[in-house]
Amino acid sequence: MERVYDLEKLKCFSSESQKILLYETDKSYAAMWCLEPGQEIFLHNHPNADDVWIVLEGEGLYFMGDNEETTIRKGMAVLATAGQVHGMRNTGSERFSFIAVSSPFPVETIRL
Numbered sequence: 001m002e003r004v005y006d007l008e009k010l011k012c013f014s015s016e017s018q019k020i021l022l023y024e025t026d027k028s029y030a031a032m033w034c035l036e037p038g039q040e041i042f043l044h045n046h047p048n049a050d051d052v053w054i055v056l057e058g059e060g061l062y063f064m065g066d067n068e069e070t071t072i073r074k075g076m077a078v079l080a081t082a083g084q085v086h087g088m089r090n091t092g093s094e095r096f097s098f099i100a101v102s103s104p105f106p107v108e109t110i111r112l
Contacts, residue, residue, distance in 0.1 A: 040089035058096030
């Protein structure tokens with residue numbers, strides 16, 4: 001398993017949001033997400049795992065369930081603990097990317 005990742009080289013943008021697996025162990029999981037303007041990550045939760053998102057670039061709207069939302073941008077991190085609803089949309093005019101780290105693994109995802 002790699003221990004050093006060149007995130008700029010791994011970025012991949014397309015007509016649909018892209019999820020690039022960084023690593024997966026028996027304890028945690030990390031992926032980089034890349035979204036063009038207007039693309040989104042559906043509302044979901046992980047009943048068994050916490051999910052931290054670390055924004056690398058861009059600006060978007062983070063959905064927290066119950067019609068709550070907040071703007072997130074480069075340099076920010078957001079946390080969804082086990083069972084908390086979350087998702088986001090790239091509402092900016094630039095590309096949006098972030099790292100998602102989830103634990104414990106395996107992570108169950110329920111789409112809402």
